[in-house]
Amino acid sequence: MRVVLAEDLYLLREGLKQLLSAHGFSVVAAVDNGPDLLRALLDERPDVAVVDVRLPPTQTDEGLQAALAARRELPGLPVLVLSQHVERLYARELLADGTGGVGYLLKDRVFNAEQFVDAVRRVAAGGTAMDPDVIAKLFAQSDQKVGRLTPREREVLELMAEGRSNAAIGQRLFLSESAVGKHTASIFGKLGLAASDDDNRRVLAVLAFLDGR
Amino acid sequence: MTRGLGALARGLLRGGYAVASAVLLVVHLVLFVPGLGLGIIFLLPWPMAQLRRITNLVRRSCGDIPTPYRDRPGPPEREADGRYRHDRRLYRTPFWPRQYRYLNWVLGDAATWRDTGWMLLNPVVGGVLGAGPAALVVGGLAVATEAGQRAVYWIPVGLALIALGVVVAPAALRAHDSWTRRMLGPRAEVGSLKAWLGSRFFTLLRLAALGGMTVVTVGLAVLSAAVLALFAVGVVGAVPENAALTRRVTAIRRRLAEQWSGVPIQTPYRPEPALPDRRPDGLYAVGAHLYKSSGWTRFFQRLDWIWHDPATWRDLLWTVTDPFVGGALVLASAGAVGYGLIEVAIPALLRLARAEDPPALAFLADRPALALVAGVVLVVAGALAAPAALHWHGRWSAVLLAPTARARLSMRVEQLTESRADATSAQAAELRRIERDLHDGAQGRLVAVGLALGAIEALIDTDPAAARRLVADARESTARALAELRDLVRGVRPPVLAERGLVEAIRALALDSPVPATVAGALAGRAPEPVESAVYFAVSEALVNAAKHAAASTVAIAFTHAGGVLTAVVEDDGRGGADPAVGSGLRGMRHRLSAFDGTVRVVSPAGGPTTVTLEVPCALFSPKTSTSSGRDSSNS
Numbered sequence: 001m002r003v004v005l006a007e008d009l010y011l012l013r014e015g016l017k018q019l020l021s022a023h024g025f026s027v028v029a030a031v032d033n034g035p036d037l038l039r040a041l042l043d044e045r046p047d048v049a050v051v052d053v054r055l056p057p058t059q060t061d062e063g064l065q066a067a068l069a070a071r072r073e074l075p076g077l078p079v080l081v082l083s084q085h086v087e088r089l090y091a092r093e094l095l096a097d098g099t100g101g102v103g104y105l106l107k108d109r110v111f112n113a114e115q116f117v118d119a120v121r122r123v124a125a126g127g128t129a130m131d132p133d134v135i136a137k138l139f140a141q142s143d144q145k146v147g148r149l150t151p152r153e154r155e156v157l158e159l160m161a162e163g164r165s166n167a168a169i170g171q172r173l174f175l176s177e178s179a180v181g182k183h184t185a186s187i188f189g190k191l192g193l194a195a196s197d198d199d200n201r202r203v204l205a206v207l208a209f210l211d212g213r
Numbered sequence: 214m215t216r217g218l219g220a221l222a223r224g225l226l227r228g229g230y231a232v233a234s235a236v237l238l239v240v241h242l243v244l245f246v247p248g249l250g251l252g253i254i255f256l257l258p259w260p261m262a263q264l265r266r267i268t269n270l271v272r273r274s275c276g277d278i279p280t281p282y283r284d285r286p287g288p289p290e291r292e293a294d295g296r297y298r299h300d301r302r303l304y305r306t307p308f309w310p311r312q313y314r315y316l317n318w319v320l321g322d323a324a325t326w327r328d329t330g331w332m333l334l335n336p337v338v339g340g341v342l343g344a345g346p347a348a349l350v351v352g353g354l355a356v357a358t359e360a361g362q363r364a365v366y367w368i369p370v371g372l373a374l375i376a377l378g379v380v381v382a383p384a385a386l387r388a389h390d391s392w393t394r395r396m397l398g399p400r401a402e403v404g405s406l407k408a409w410l411g412s413r414f415f416t417l418l419r420l421a422a423l424g425g426m427t428v429v430t431v432g433l434a435v436l437s438a439a440v441l442a443l444f445a446v447g448v449v450g451a452v453p454e455n456a457a458l459t460r461r462v463t464a465i466r467r468r469l470a471e472q473w474s475g476v477p478i479q480t481p482y483r484p485e486p487a488l489p490d491r492r493p494d495g496l497y498a499v500g501a502h503l504y505k506s507s508g509w510t511r512f513f514q515r516l517d518w519i520w521h522d523p524a525t526w527r528d529l530l531w532t533v534t535d536p537f538v539g540g541a542l543v544l545a546s547a548g549a550v551g552y553g554l555i556e557v558a559i560p561a562l563l564r565l566a567r568a569e570d571p572p573a574l575a576f577l578a579d580r581p582a583l584a585l586v587a588g589v590v591l592v593v594a595g596a597l598a599a600p601a602a603l604h605w606h607g608r609w610s611a612v613l614l615a616p617t618a619r620a621r622l623s624m625r626v627e628q629l630t631e632s633r634a635d636a637t638s639a640q641a642a643e644l645r646r647i648e649r650d651l652h653d654g655a656q657g658r659l660v661a662v663g664l665a666l667g668a669i670e671a672l673i674d675t676d677p678a679a680a681r682r683l684v685a686d687a688r689e690s691t692a693r694a695l696a697e698l699r700d701l702v703r704g705v706r707p708p709v710l711a712e713r714g715l716v717e718a719i720r721a722l723a724l725d726s727p728v729p730a731t732v733a734g735a736l737a738g739r740a741p742e743p744v745e746s747a748v749y750f751a752v753s754e755a756l757v758n759a760a761k762h763a764a765a766s767t768v769a770i771a772f773t774h775a776g777g778v779l780t781a782v783v784e785d786d787g788r789g790g791a792d793p794a795v796g797s798g799l800r801g802m803r804h805r806l807s808a809f810d811g812t813v814r815v816v817s818p819a820g821g822p823t824t825v826t827l828e829v830p831c832a833l834f835s836p837k838t839s840t841s842s843g844r845d846s847s848n849s
Contacts, residue, residue, distance in 0.1 A: 061712040085699055085702070085703070087709055088724040108691075
């Protein structure tokens with residue numbers, strides 16, 4: 001799987017390169033600034049891009065802007081955005097086109113290599129990977145909306161919003177996949193969301209619902 | 214010279230307009246006779262509409278005066294039954310409704326009648342102002358050339374006339390255009406005669422009240438003289454009291470100058486000093502003198518403060534001079550009206566009406582008709598002069614009652630010293646907080662990680678299971694340290710603020726706010742970083758207050774930048790009643806912004822809503838990023 005990597009800190013860039021290579025990805029370009037990133041994304045058309053929000057030369061949200069610009073050119077281009085902080089504002093912008101294939105994680109998440117690589121694979125496959133911090137912020141304001149869910153259902157919903165499949169949720173909560181399926185159906189019924197067999201579309205619907213969009 | 218000649222030529226063109234308006238006048242008169250006399254009113258609007266062609270031409274050439282007319286009505290619309298309606302009648306064809314609409318459009322427009330007034334007066338006024346200077350030149354030429362036949366001394370007279378024509382030409386041109394603007398320009402507000410008289414009347418009343426105050430001032434001057442005389446013989450006690458009284462009177466005068474004359478005057482006095490600290494020997498020092506009791510200390514301190522404030526002496530000078538200058542301004546306006554009415558016009562009128570035992574006339578007792586004219590002229594002149602007199606009265610007050618440039622500077626220095634002290638102490642507190650957070654948080658965690666790594670090194674061969682547990686601990690510690698650093702950074706310089714500037718940062722803040730908040734407005738660029746940061750934290754404070762204290766259910770935040778001032782308004786729908794004097798949050802906000810000469814205004818009546826307005830003077834810079842596209846993709 002071909003990856004474009006954008007990160008301005010040398011140590012972190014090299015670390016990510018090694019991590020991804022060790023897990024069978026081939027890093028076709030590793031850049032350290034916004035303009036180079038946009039060029040690499042459009043030229044290489046990678047299977048997935050791992051991008052730091054803040055990049056030189058301006059040290060503003062150049063990575064995010066380049067990723068969004070590339071996705072306007074190549075709709076659905078899978079992008080996993082990494083940052084030292086997570087903002088609902090940015091999550092919203094990444095999700096806005098409704099096509100999926102986006103991820104938004106804190107840089108800390110690379111500590112757990114297995115989960116991080118899983119997130120990269122999920123995004124590359126057109127799925128979604130939202131940081132638990134973003135989901136926590138969404139839940140903090142959705143008390144009324146999710147008030148009728150049982151604690152177990154809330155747990156399932158949180159993991160679903162992060163972008164995990166039923167199988168992964170089951171593994172995480174020590175439930176069978178069919179039990180998770182039952183919870184999911186109940187959650188969708190209570191929230192009045194249209195059920196969907198497609199995992200990605202289901203995640204996007206849940207996120208849109210929680211974000212109040 | 215060339216200016217004068219150019220003005221002469223343009224004046225001649227305007228003389229041409231005078232001729233055109235005279236011709237139009239004749240056409241109107243010809244059509245008015247059948248129009249009004251025989252009742253063929255449809256003859257009337259046409260020449261009036263034609264008049265507009267000429268007046269529009271005049272407007273264009275006399276300094277681009279905007280047209281005042283209403284828009285022309287559209288064609289009549291067909292009713293459902295196929296007929297056309299005008300007022301409360303239906304017609305089969307649109308002809309009559311169209312005629313009526315046209316008639317209403319032309320005759321119902323006040324501008325039409327002002328055009329007509331212009332047409333009546335312009336042949337004379339416009340002619341004189343426009344072609345007058347040219348006529349002077351031509352006349353001068355005629356006199357000078359004819360002079361040879363009569364007497365030589367006519368030559369300079371002719372030349373003088375020519376010079377006069379050239380010299381007055383620009384002024385006449387300006388006068389012509391301003392007269393045209395007055396007649397043909399759009400009327401800013403419909404000023405009725407009644408409103409005009411009313412405003413004059415109030416202006417005169419205010420002048421009369423100021424005249425009354427001048428009498429008080431005379432008393433004050435006498436009192437001050439007495440107090441100074443007492444001081445000269447060693448009785449100093451009355452000086453501070455007298456100054457306090459004077460300051461009270463001048464304070465009223467400053468307020469009236471602002472409210473009535475539109476001349477804001479700052480208070481010039483130095484701030485009253487606080488009681489000094491006791492010396493080690495228990496005495497208070499005021500200058501070179503030492504006092505035992507705080508009462509005496511306070512008294513002499515007050516005396517010293519008042520005596521050495523230049524504003525005290527300027528006040529005194531004012532009490533002496535105001536009766537003359539201010540008094541003269543009042544006499545020239547309100548005085549003239551009162552005198553003209555009571556002493557001249559009314560007695561003359563009574564005399565003319567042959568009333569029994571008429572009151573004495575101030576002058577022209579044997580020519581009451583002339584006296585009546587003189588009285589009316591006095592009243593009108595006084596009324597006309599009133600607004601200017603009121604304005605100059607305020608300007609005069611500012612001469613002595615406003616702080617001198619030096620006093621203003623020293624006040625500014627004081628204010629800057631205070632805000633600098635605020636800013637530096639706020640900064641120091643901030644650094645202290647950061648240091649403490651780092652010390653207690655991230656630093657400690659990193660030490661723990663280092664210790665764990667050391668232990669792992671020792672255990673990795675002997676007890677791999679324990680080493681693995683320690684690795685997990687170390688990872689946990691780094692995650693915690695990162696989370697704490699993240700929170701710290703958020704409090705120092707929020708990431709979105711650094712990345713996208715003020716408005717987007719507040720948008721991000723509003724998304725995380727427990728109270729639904731909307732953010733409106735956009736800034737054309739980025740404010741200086743410290744200003745952005747100060748405004749960000751002030752708005753965030755206001756947002757927290759709205760959620761915590763006001764129990765608001767929605768908050769609206771709006772940003773604007775106009776006239777070099779960045780304004781942020783935070784309005785909630787909560788219960789109000791916030792007292793800016795009590796809340797430490799509001800005080801903090803004020804301190805934060807005062808370093809940039811910014812202000813915080815809180816309007817919070819009991820029952821709500823609360824509006825917090827932050828204003829900071831600052832310039833905007835073009836944003837550093839070139840990629841601004843995609844910003845609008847957030848659909849909130």
